[in-house]
Amino acid sequence: MFIPLQPYLPWKIAVTIIHVIAILAACLRIEHRRRSRRIWWDDYASVLPALLECLNLAVQWARMHHFSDKEQILYRHLKVELSLISSVFCAAIGWWSRISMALTIMRITPEWSKSRVVTFYVIFAFILNWMGLLIAFTTICTLRTSWQLANTDVLICTPAFVGSTANISTEITGDVLLTALPLYRLWNLRLPLAQRRLVRLVFSTSLLPLAVSGVLLIFTYGNFMKGPGSSLVWIIMLQVEVAMSVIASHLTVLISWGYKAFIGDADIDAESNNYINPH
Numbered sequence: 001m002f003i004p005l006q007p008y009l010p011w012k013i014a015v016t017i018i019h020v021i022a023i024l025a026a027c028l029r030i031e032h033r034r035r036s037r038r039i040w041w042d043d044y045a046s047v048l049p050a051l052l053e054c055l056n057l058a059v060q061w062a063r064m065h066h067f068s069d070k071e072q073i074l075y076r077h078l079k080v081e082l083s084l085i086s087s088v089f090c091a092a093i094g095w096w097s098r099i100s101m102a103l104t105i106m107r108i109t110p111e112w113s114k115s116r117v118v119t120f121y122v123i124f125a126f127i128l129n130w131m132g133l134l135i136a137f138t139t140i141c142t143l144r145t146s147w148q149l150a151n152t153d154v155l156i157c158t159p160a161f162v163g164s165t166a167n168i169s170t171e172i173t174g175d176v177l178l179t180a181l182p183l184y185r186l187w188n189l190r191l192p193l194a195q196r197r198l199v200r201l202v203f204s205t206s207l208l209p210l211a212v213s214g215v216l217l218i219f220t221y222g223n224f225m226k227g228p229g230s231s232l233v234w235i236i237m238l239q240v241e242v243a244m245s246v247i248a249s250h251l252t253v254l255i256s257w258g259y260k261a262f263i264g265d266a267d268i269d270a271e272s273n274n275y276i277n278p279h
Helices: 007-034 041-063 069-074 076-106 114-143 160-188 193-202 207-222 230-263
Strands: none
Touching: 007 041, 007 230, 041 076, 041 230, 069 076, 076 114, 076 160, 076 230, 114 160, 160 207, 160 230, 207 230
């Protein structure tokens, strides 16, 4: 698939829209939990991705800019710094969104359940993976500097490209675990039919970033995109995957809140106190 050189403004607007949706979802989630006095560790963990989303959006606007031949040399260090900062932000946003989702699963799991122990190890693995990715990426991209000399507007650390694709693969594995663990635990939960379906829907939200990560991985490994605009399109797909991770981490709260607010039925948390943690 040949992709010609792309104008930046339409892509900036598209990225802004999806990131703003993610930021608003975070604000609604925190405000709802604050008002209902149910703030727990999963809510605290969701604050970091929301804050980084604001900074990441600013970085993407600064990064997508046409540079003249003279500016390519003058602003080379700035382009390198923006590329590194963007990669660090994206990794942190993606993994801490998944950590927040894992904490949400732990929140509804009884303390005596083996699933709670498994969820704890999953959270620990997510943190280790994020820290390992951060160390490996910064080390590779600072020691191998050939990518910094590329005569393009938007720089990508190509020496760490293999690590990036491996990270997408681990994100897919994490999304599968975040979908399977709660559904396994809650599939036979004794609730009225409508609420049982709602519970399954709420904890299937990890399928959203799973689908986007799968598409991104296919396009990355398949090497389908060619041409001068392929790098920009790949970056946009990565930004969509990051934003979807944030949105999915808040849907577990917002869907149940919307169900209570618009349908007027009893709150899931209140109905399920016999089966889940009081948090």
